[in-house]
Structure formats: structure tokens, C-alpha cells
Amino acid sequence: MHARTLGLAAAAACLAMPVYAAVVLGDAAGSYTISQAGSAIRFTIGKAGGGGFDGAFARFKGTIRIDNNDVGRSKVDLTIYPESVGTGQGRIDAFLRSDAVFDAANSPEIQFRSTSVTRTGDTTALVTGRLTARGKTFPEKFNAELDGLKGGTIKFHVTGKVLRSRYGMDVGTPLYSNVVDFDMTLTGRRG
Amino acid sequence: MQTITNTATRYGWASIVLHWLVGLIFIGQFILGFVMVRTSSQRTAFELIQLHKSLGFLLLGLIILRIAWRLGNATPPLPPSVGTLERRTAPLAHLALYAFQLALPLSGWALVSVSTLEIPSMPFNLFVMPNLPLPESDAAESFWASAHWYLAYASIALVALHICAALRHHFLLRDSVLTRMITPSSAGE
Numbered sequence: 001m002h003a004r005t006l007g008l009a010a011a012a013a014c015l016a017m018p019v020y021a022a023v024v025l026g027d028a029a030g031s032y033t034i035s036q037a038g039s040a041i042r043f044t045i046g047k048a049g050g051g052g053f054d055g056a057f058a059r060f061k062g063t064i065r066i067d068n069n070d071v072g073r074s075k076v077d078l079t080i081y082p083e084s085v086g087t088g089q090g091r092i093d094a095f096l097r098s099d100a101v102f103d104a105a106n107s108p109e110i111q112f113r114s115t116s117v118t119r120t121g122d123t124t125a126l127v128t129g130r131l132t133a134r135g136k137t138f139p140e141k142f143n144a145e146l147d148g149l150k151g152g153t154i155k156f157h158v159t160g161k162v163l164r165s166r167y168g169m170d171v172g173t174p175l176y177s178n179v180v181d182f183d184m185t186l187t188g189r190r191g
Numbered sequence: 192m193q194t195i196t197n198t199a200t201r202y203g204w205a206s207i208v209l210h211w212l213v214g215l216i217f218i219g220q221f222i223l224g225f226v227m228v229r230t231s232s233q234r235t236a237f238e239l240i241q242l243h244k245s246l247g248f249l250l251l252g253l254i255i256l257r258i259a260w261r262l263g264n265a266t267p268p269l270p271p272s273v274g275t276l277e278r279r280t281a282p283l284a285h286l287a288l289y290a291f292q293l294a295l296p297l298s299g300w301a302l303v304s305v306s307t308l309e310i311p312s313m314p315f316n317l318f319v320m321p322n323l324p325l326p327e328s329d330a331a332e333s334f335w336a337s338a339h340w341y342l343a344y345a346s347i348a349l350v351a352l353h354i355c356a357a358l359r360h361h362f363l364l365r366d367s368v369l370t371r372m373i374t375p376s377s378a379g380e
Contacts, residue, residue, distance in 0.1 A: 048319045175310065
């Protein structure tokens with residue numbers, strides 16, 4: 001009686017499970033190299049009085065490894081080159097590269113190394129890791145959503161908020177928000 | 192309490208305090224303006240510029256108050272020791288000083304309003320000061336930057352003349368022109 005109920009429940013759960021998730025678990029496993037083509041790392045910082053300013057990093061590299069049996073053992077490594085920051089306003093770019101913000105000359109890389117990946121839905125996961133910028137490391141969280149899987153290419157939409165003051169980049173607060181809103185599209189190619 | 196307002200023979204405390212407060216901040220703004228555009232650290236420069244903007248808005252408020260006070264109060268006449276030429280030119284110089292006190296903060300406000308950097312103004316981090324309704328562009332920004340710059344140079348020359356005239360009255364002519372702008376009681380002739 002008990003076993004029958006459990007079996008029914010399991011069968012129902014299997015039926016209810018979206019096909020997409022099944023595809024992900026079955027086919028997504030593997031190692032991917034993040035490619036700049038098809039990827040974008042954008043950010044927005046709110047301004048006092050409304051609005052904000054947007055920017056993006058043009059150069060970055062990284063890898064995504066998805067574990068077939070245990071999503072929690074998946075890994076993400078991302079390196080961003082702050083020298084490549086672009087806002088559409090040259091004077092602001094120069095300011096961001098300078099020691100007022102990124103100090104790109106002395107700290108040429110911003111690194112993210114994931115420490116844990118937790119599934120939060122059929123196609124979503126919470127990625128926790130250590131972010132290092134200007135010699136300071138703090139734990140940060142990003143939400144990743146699977147945006148597509150075709151052939152050997154996987155695409156994620158990643159969002160998250162980072163407090164810039166912790167990384168010695170508090171210049172301009174409270175005129176400009178301490179919260180940096182990241183919005184990334186990361187496309188990985190298998191291999 | 193009676194020494195707050197001006198009378199027919201002397202300046203009151205309100206005029207005196209406004210005069211020195213505006214004067215000190217005005218001179219401070221000259222120095223800050225020169226330093227901030229020559230600072231190599233971008234961070235320090237940014238912070239100095241925001242301070243310059245805060246003080247500029249404070250100055251604009253003070254100068255509006257000062258002009259209102261001047262218009263609503265008696266202005267004590269110049270002492271008899273003042274010669275004919277100076278009696279004619281001093282009011283013009285003072286009018287020009289008031290015009291510059293208004294024009295400098297206003298041109299600075301116009302500059303930040305049209306700047307393509309779109310940096311908000313937040314005096315002393317207290318509140319957001321809206322921009323003047325002027326279209327932003329690189330051309331407008333360089334125009335107002337030059338205007339602000341030339342107005343500052345002209346003001347420095349005028350303030351220097353004003354200071355020299357006050358010192359001449361005090362040390363050469365030995366009249367009450369300077370002392371009556373220091374306390375209300377020292378000039379009651």
C-alpha cells in the first residue's frame with residue numbers, strides 16, 4: 001500500500017518534470033569555454049535623482065563545468081579585464097580605469113571563482129563564489145538561468161548585485177549607488 | 192538686537208556676516224577651482240569638484256539672500272572722506288561685484304547641467320539639485336566651462352581691486368569704510 005503510493009508519486013513527479021530539465025541534466029554536462037562572441041557582461045549603476053549609467057566589459061574569459069550527476073559540483077570561473085570597460089563616454093571610461101575605480105594598471109583582472117552551485121528551479125541555479133577585485137575578495141551570489149542549449153553551445157543569463165564599496169571602489173557614493181547591477185549573457189562552447 | 196539691520200549711518204550684523212561669509216566662500220571657491228582642475232588623482236579631483244559644486248549652491252543661496260537684504264535695507268552712505276571720483280565709481284564696482292556673485296554660481300550650474308558626463312548635483316550629499324533646463328552637448332559644455340572660467344578671472348581682478356580699496360581706506364585715508372564692515376558699533380560717526 002505504502003510502496004504503491006510512493007511509486008505513484010514518483011511516476012507523477014516524473015511526468016510533471018519539464019522536458020527541458022531532463023534535457024539539461026542529460027545533455028548539458030561537460031566543460032565549456034566562455035566565448036566573447038555571443039557573450040556580454042553589462043552593468044548598471046543607479047544615480048541620485050533617477051536614471052543611471054550603463055557599461056559593459058568587452059574582454060573576459062572563463063569556463064563553465066556542469067556536473068552530470070551532481071549539479072552542486074558544477075563550477076564557473078570568470079576573469080574580466082577592467083581595462084576593457086566601456087560606457088559610451090570616453091571621459092567616464094578613463095575615470096573607471098584610473099585608480100579612482102578599477103586601477104586597471106595595477107589590478108588588471110577581476111576574478112570570480114564559484115564555490116557552490118545550487119539548483120533553484122528547472123532551468124535556474126544560484127551560483128555562489130568568491131569575487132576578487134583590487135586585491136579584495138568577498139563572497140558574492142549570482143542567479144543563472146539556462147537560456148539555450150544547442151549543439152555544443154550553452155547559453156546562460158546571469159544577474160546579480162555587487163556592493164562596490166567593499167572593493168575599494170566607493171568613489172561617488174551616494175551620488176552614484178553603491179549597488180552595481182550585473183546583467184550578463186554567457187555563451188559557452190564545449191571543449 | 193537693534194544692530195542686526197542697517198541704519199542710515201552704519202551696517203548691521205546681517206549685512207556684515209553675509210559680506211564676510213560670501214567673501215570667504217567666494218575666495219575659497221577660487222582656490223578650490225584652481226586646485227581641483229590640477230589634481231592628478233582622479234578620485235580626489237572628483238571629490239573636490241563635488242565640494243566646489245556644493246559650495247557654489249550654498250553661495251547662490253547666500254547671495255540671493257544678500258541681494259534681498261540689500262534691497263530691503265538702508266545702505267549707509269560713504270563717509271565724507273571719499274572723493275568725487277570714487278563716490279561715482281564705487282557703486283558701479285559694487286554693482287559689478289553683485290553681478291559676478293550671481294553669474295559665477297549660475298554659470299557653474301549651467302555647466303553641470305549641460306555636461307555630457309551627466310553627473311548629478313547633490314549639495315553636501317543632502318538633496319538632489321535639479322539641472323537647469325538646458326540641452327546637454329559637448330559644445331554647450333565647453334562654452335559654459337569657458338564662461339565660468341572667464342567670469343572667475345574677472346571676479347578675481349574685481350575682488351582684488353575691492354580688497355585694495357578697503358585697505359587703502361583703512362591704512363592711507365584712515366576712514367571708517369573698512370571698520371564699518373567689521374562691527375556695527377565701530378563706525379557710528
